[in-house]
Amino acid sequence: GAGVSQSPSNKVTEKGKDVELRCDPISGHTALYWYRQSLGQGLEFLIYFQGNSAPDKSGLPSDRFSAERTGGSVSTLTIQRTQQEDSAVYLCASSLVDDILAKNIQYFGAGTRLSVL
Amino acid sequence: SQQGEEDPQALSIQEGENATMNCSYKTSINNLQWYRQNSGRGLVHLILIRSNEREKHSGRLRVTLDTSKKSSSLLITASRAADTASYFCATDGIQGAQKLVFGQGTRLTINP
Numbered sequence: 001g002a003g004v005s006q007s008p009s010n011k012v013t014e015k016g017k018d019v020e021l022r023c024d025p026i027s028g029h030t031a032l033y034w035y036r037q038s039l040g041q042g043l044e045f046l047i048y049f050q051g052n053s054a055p056d057k058s059g060l061p062s063d064r065f066s067a068e069r070t071g072g073s074v075s076t077l078t079i080q081r082t083q084q085e086d087s088a089v090y091l092c093a094s095s096l097v098d099d100i101l102a103k104n105i106q107y108f109g110a111g112t113r114l115s116v117l
Numbered sequence: 118s119q120q121g122e123e124d125p126q127a128l129s130i131q132e133g134e135n136a137t138m139n140c141s142y143k144t145s146i147n148n149l150q151w152y153r154q155n156s157g158r159g160l161v162h163l164i165l166i167r168s169n170e171r172e173k174h175s176g177r178l179r180v181t182l183d184t185s186k187k188s189s190s191l192l193i194t195a196s197r198a199a200d201t202a203s204y205f206c207a208t209d210g211i212q213g214a215q216k217l218v219f220g221q222g223t224r225l226t227i228n229p
């Protein structure tokens with residue numbers, strides 16, 4: 001089946017504008033994750049959804065960042081009043097968490113490269 | 118904060134040689150995974166090793182886990198130019214598998 005799809009693949013915006021990033025997870029995957037990756041760096045966890053609820057929002061860097069998930073499927077990450085330091089690749093992943101075997105293999109989208117000018 | 122720390126940060130070897138990357142972590146885990154990333158885009162899962170396993174193989178990949186030292190290694194044998202990528206370890210905590218914590222990655226370059 002189809003993998004994780006993210007849109008847009010690239011986004012250039014001006015400082016102060018709002019942006020919305022979209023993630024379509026693999027069908028049937030209950031868990032969805034957002035990460036941020038700056039150039040040459042590792043992944044910074046932002047937020048995690050189980051179904052439509054977000055048990056862990058601990059990684060959101062400021063109140064300018066928010067995310068929602070509807071219908072247990074598509075998720076949008078919104079960044080308000082973007083700043084230059086928000087420039088990064090935003091990666092989405094989904095998984096079918098196996099609580100019995102305690103396995104969480106994540107499947108990633110190709111990411112959205114955000115550039116804030 | 119990042120739990121995993123990869124070592125080395127960058128590795129450059131000749132095609133055909135073996136590549137070894139190491140990962141250290143801080144807290145108890147259920148599983149440790151290795152992922153690969155090409156060109157700064159999406160990550161691809163390579164292999165998962167459970168905390169009660171010591172070694173696992175998949176094709177040219179060999180992963181070891183030493184829970185007493187809180188460390189893991191990824192060995193790629195007979196490297197190919199196509200193995201050029203960044204490699205990340207990821208751990209989940211004993212409280213549950215809901216969240217993975219990724220290391221900073223090792224940038225591997227295979228020279229033809």
